[in-house]
Amino acid sequence: MTYGNELRERIAGPETTPLIGVYDMYSASIAAEHYDSMFVSGFGFAAS
Numbered sequence: 458m459t460y461g462n463e464l465r466e467r468i469a470g471p472e473t474t475p476l477i478g479v480y481d482m483y484s485a486s487i488a489a490e491h492y493d494s495m496f497v498s499g500f501g502f503a504a505s
Contacts, residue, residue: 464494481505 467474477492479485480501488495 467494 464474474494475492477488477495478501479488479495479497485495485497
């Protein structure tokens with residue numbers, strides 16, 4: 458199963474899917490230790 462399909466299944470499920478916002482590789486590596494899902498915005502990435 459790909460990450461995209463797994464995320465779609467979690468979002469379609471009855472539970473809340475927590476997404477943590479990250480803006481660079483450092484914050485992503487810290488978030489990956491505690492969360493299964495994360496997102497990055499274009500501006501946040503460009504500004505960092």
